[in-house]
Amino acid sequence: MKNQYFGDVNDYLKYGLLRALMAGSAESLLVAWALTPDDGRKDGGRRSYLERPEIWARYDPPLFESLVGMDILRPEAQLSVSLIEESGLLPRTSYYREEVPDTREERDAWKAGLLSAAKDVDIVFLDPDNGIEVPSKPVGRKDSSKYVTWDEIRELWNAGKSILIFQHFPREKRIPFIQRMAQELSVCMTGAGFVEAFRTSHVLYLLASQVSHARNFKKNVGLIKDRWKGRIEVVGLS
16 A cells, blocks of 8 residues: 555545445454555546545445545645544554565564554454565565565464455456455465455455454445445455
């Protein structure tokens, strides 16, 4: 995640998905931003949805109105994930904001901090720039910071956490990609009983649920289908 993307349409969908998944739940959430430095690219056009409430507000009116109220359409607006942290829109949520490094030694320290931050929560959302690690970007190589590793995912799972992961689509057919990633996630989790996938136009979210959390997640899949119809698709793997 980069602060420069805060409040774009993908962010709206992301926070909407998190709010729907956590609805009616007593569980706690850690959002691990997996921050990397801004790169100076201009992506403000992806916030134009905020000027079209007749189309976008109905999916999650409180979320939409709050984002509009942050006044992030101004060219001089200071974009930061701290805005959502301070909004109260994600209840029972804590945040891990350390930037992800590229070097192996620093990455080990980052992982230790992540596990410490996740110690007392039930669910962890991992929000890397690109998604789950790929062979061409092993830890220690430049831009490996844009990915979360299978080792990090596995250690969170073994600590009893349910995990939601942000994943960009690569240039391959999407349904086979989703099925492959879900299978790899299930294997990595040594047979997670409930693995689900949610897709938008540009982004995939993979969920691996602990047994103790699955009931509420399964209930909220229906909420996502109703609330976000046409914007967030439940792929239906389980």
